[in-house]
Amino acid sequence: xxxxxxSRLFWIFEKGKAHKDLQEAxxxxxxxxELLAQELKLLRGLQREIVNAHLKQAKYTSKATGAxxxxxxxxxxxxxxxxxxxxxxxxxxxxxxxxxxxxxxxVISPLEKNEIVRVTAFLHKVKNCLFxxxxxxxxxxxxxxxxxxxxxxxIVALSKAFRELESHKEEILTKVDEESIxxxxxxxxxxxxxxxxxxxxxxxxLTQSQLRDFEEEAxxxxxxxxxxxxxxxxxxxxxxxxxxxxxxxxIKDPHINVTIKLFGGPKKDIHxxxxxx
Numbered sequence: 001x002x003x004x005x006x007s008r009l010f011w012i013f014e015k016g017k018a019h020k021d022l023q024e025a026x027x028x029x030x031x032x033x034e035l036l037a038q039e040l041k042l043l044r045g046l047q048r049e050i051v052n053a054h055l056k057q058a059k060y061t062s063k064a065t066g067a068x069x070x071x072x073x074x075x076x077x078x079x080x081x082x083x084x085x086x087x088x089x090x091x092x093x094x095x096x097x098x099x100x101x102x103x104x105x106x107v108i109s110p111l112e113k114n115e116i117v118r119v120t121a122f123l124h125k126v127k128n129c130l131f132x133x134x135x136x137x138x139x140x141x142x143x144x145x146x147x148x149x150x151x152x153x154x155i156v157a158l159s160k161a162f163r164e165l166e167s168h169k170e171e172i173l174t175k176v177d178e179e180s181i182x183x184x185x186x187x188x189x190x191x192x193x194x195x196x197x198x199x200x201x202x203x204x205x206l207t208q209s210q211l212r213d214f215e216e217e218a219x220x221x222x223x224x225x226x227x228x229x230x231x232x233x234x235x236x237x238x239x240x241x242x243x244x245x246x247x248x249x250x251i252k253d254p255h256i257n258v259t260i261k262l263f264g265g266p267k268k269d270i271h272x273x274x275x276x277x
Contacts, residue, residue: 005083005163005237009115013090018098019108025116026095032123033088037081039130040155044077046133047148050141068248069149075156079237087119122162129154160236174224181262182217184210189262192270197250202270211256211274215241218258228264233257243274 004010018026051070129151136144188204195201206214218231233241234257243254249271256272 004086005080005159006087006119009087009119010090012109012112012115013094016109016112018094018101019112020098020101021108022113022116023095023098025113025120026091026098029116029120029123030088030091030095032120032127033084033091036123036126036130037084037088040076040081040084040126042133043130043148043152044073044081047073047145047152050145050148053141054145069145069153073149073152073156074235075159075237076152080155080159084123122158125158126155129158163237174226176221176224176226176229178263181221182213184214185217185260185262188214188270189260189265189268192268195250195271201249201251202268203251203255203273204270205273205275207275211241211272215239228261230259230261230267232259234259243272 047070051067055067131147131151136147139147184206188206192202192204195203218233221229221231235241241256241258243256245252245254246257251271251273253273257269258272259267259269261267
């Protein structure tokens with residue numbers, strides 16, 4: 001099963017047949033998903049358009065560009081809109097498939113029904129964060145960007161909480177065995193480098209192969225739900241992480257941001273830099 005935000009519902013749809021009594025639910029979820037995909041794409045496009053205009057003017061003025069908000073809401077464009085479009089396509093297929101079922105003797109899966117309700121409720125929360133573009137046309141670019149940024153950040157927070165609940169829905173608390181922590185992760189947490197220009201910035205250099213091993217270990221640790229151990233990626237929606245430049249830090253090389261908590265100790269923000277294999 002993939003780790004997308006609607007992975008649980010997609011898995012349930014894949015395993016079971018469509019049901020006639022769920023036709024209305026399929027149709028409603030489909031229409032809601034199509035509407036949200038379109039509105040989110042429009043808002044994200046407008047946000048990017050305003051920020052790009054501000055960045056061009058940044059050479060001549062000191063006003064804020066909104067680039068930080070654009071970065072903080074990257075999840076909308078990179079993951080959420082794609083997942084919602086996929087949801088729209090799959091529910092359309094389930095709706096059409098339901099008409100091919102000749103009888104209603106098949107029992108509705110409580111798991112499917114409950115998950116449809118849960119996903120629909122989440123999408124309603126997303127919809128409540130949105131607003132009509134017509135309502136902000138009279139505003140200046142600064143006010144428009146503030147409204148869009150606030151709305152999209154709220155949606156990102158809702159999505160993160162929804163995905164975390166989805167990831168741990170069927171898992172129980174399992175104590176992480178301290179001895180199971182790899183030497184790589186121990187060194188990363190206990191003895192990272194300090195940036196020469198800012199000692200509060202932690203750095204750790206690793207190879208591509210070590211990064212893949214760390215991603216797998218992080219998934220295993222997080223699946224335990226042990227409050228003394230947790231790995232949080234800044235780009236939390238990604239399964240595979242790639243280094244990127246961040247002009248907000250003195251770190252010039254592309255890097256990956258991750259927060260690590262081990263052995264019940266404090267959280268540490270680590271900046272991962274890739275070495276050659």
